[in-house]
Amino acid sequence: MRSPIVDQAALRWRIRRDLTGLTLENALAGTGTTREAERHLAPWLKQAAAALDTPMSIEGLEDIAAQWRGRRAPYLLANPRLGRRAHRPAGSPYTPVLVVETHPRRGTPPAR
Secondary structure, eight states, X not given: OOOSEEXXXXXXXXXXXXXXXXXXXXXXXOOHHHHHHHHHHHHHHHHHHHHTTSOOOHHHHHHHHHHHHHHHHHHHHXXXXXXXXSOOOTTOOOOOOEEOSSOTTTOSOOOO
């Protein structure tokens, strides 16, 4: 199971993973839910991933994490396959994440 502790790089990776999974799911077995998610959720995922390419404060990361959980929940409830790779409590659409400045196992982030 993936750790619920995430730094900026891990949050960006999870958001990009959702975008890739959504795009693939829609291309292979598109349903009404996946098409709706691609229209409404995918643009936000792209924007959030781009925003996470630049250093952010912990508050900014927590805000993006909260929006990510809230925006993906309706689509995960309607189609659990969209979030099947997400590690979350059984029956919960929310992926638990605790944002930290630098993940303790990763050391310091690379200078930009």
